[in-house]
Amino acid sequence: MFNALTGMNQHTGNWPGKTVTRAEGRYTYQDSLYKLIDLPGTYSLLSASTDEEIARDFILFGKPHCTVVVTDATALQRNLNLALQVFEITPRVVVCVNLMDEARRKGLKIDINRLSEDLGVPVVATAARRKEGRVDVQNAIAEVGQQQRKAKPYTSPAPLGIQKALDELVPMIQSMAPGLPNA
Numbered sequence: 758m759f760n761a762l763t764g765m766n767q768h769t770g771n772w773p774g775k776t777v778t779r780a781e782g783r784y785t786y787q788d789s790l791y792k793l794i795d796l797p798g799t800y801s802l803l804s805a806s807t808d809e810e811i812a813r814d815f816i817l818f819g820k821p822h823c824t825v826v827v828t829d830a831t832a833l834q835r836n837l838n839l840a841l842q843v844f845e846i847t848p849r850v851v852v853c854v855n856l857m858d859e860a861r862r863k864g865l866k867i868d869i870n871r872l873s874e875d876l877g878v879p880v881v882a883t884a885a886r887r888k889e890g891r892v893d894v895q896n897a898i899a900e901v902g903q904q905q906r907k908a909k910p911y912t913s914p915a916p917l918g919i920q921k922a923l924d925e926l927v928p929m930i931q932s933m934a935p936g937l938p939n940a
């Protein structure tokens with residue numbers, strides 16, 4: 758998806774302090790220049806691994822204008838877990854249901870509009886290898902990035918015990934790290 762969006766004109770380096778490769782690319786859409794950062798592939802942001810930590814830290818502290826969660830259409834159940842975790846950090850999300858060519862081959866039908874309604878963010882069907890849906894993704898990124906569209910992502914209500922713990926912790930985190938989009 759990164760390559761489809763940027764035409765592969767990426768610049769690579771390392772994540773600060775880490776030896777994990779960091780790829781950056783650019784593209785122009787409707788006269789605006791977009792800078793894209795490819796985060797390490799991960800199924801979770803609970804920072805159990807370096808990759809997860811890098812992805813979480815970038816979304817939380819890098820405050821991107823938009824985060825694109827690229828999911829595998831043939832394994833949505835497993836992949837949407839990551840989308841829900843990203844929603845906990847930022848509402849500025851676009852979900853790509855990628856590998857749609859594979860899904861079609863397997864006879865899977867995915868109701869993209871319903872998924873978008875349920876998740877509360879733009880959802881775009883894509884097949885990145887064929888550049889299918891590329892412009893739709895760029896358009897969704899533009900809308901979310903420029904806040905033309907107020908996203909209201911789905912979040913599951915926290916169980917009572919967790920909510921109580923959050924009520925205690927959140928003010929402490931806010932005072933330690935002021936300005937976080939979602940402490």
Ligand SMILES: Nc1nc2c(ncn2[C@@H]2O[C@H](COP(=O)(O)OP(=O)(O)OP(=O)(O)O)[C@@H](O)[C@H]2O)c(=O)[nH]1
Pocket residue numbers: 758796797798799855856857858859883884885886887
């Ligand atoms: N058929 C098909 N293959 C795809 C599509 N998108 C990506 N691929 C292929 O899937 C493989 C994995 O793609 P990557 O872009 O490396 O996936 P990733 O999630 O970034 O992987 P990591 O960052 O290594 O975790 C590559 O061989 C891609 O060419 C698609 O829409 N359709």
Ligand SMILES: [Mg+2]
Pocket residue numbers: 795796797798
């Ligand atoms: Mg990757």
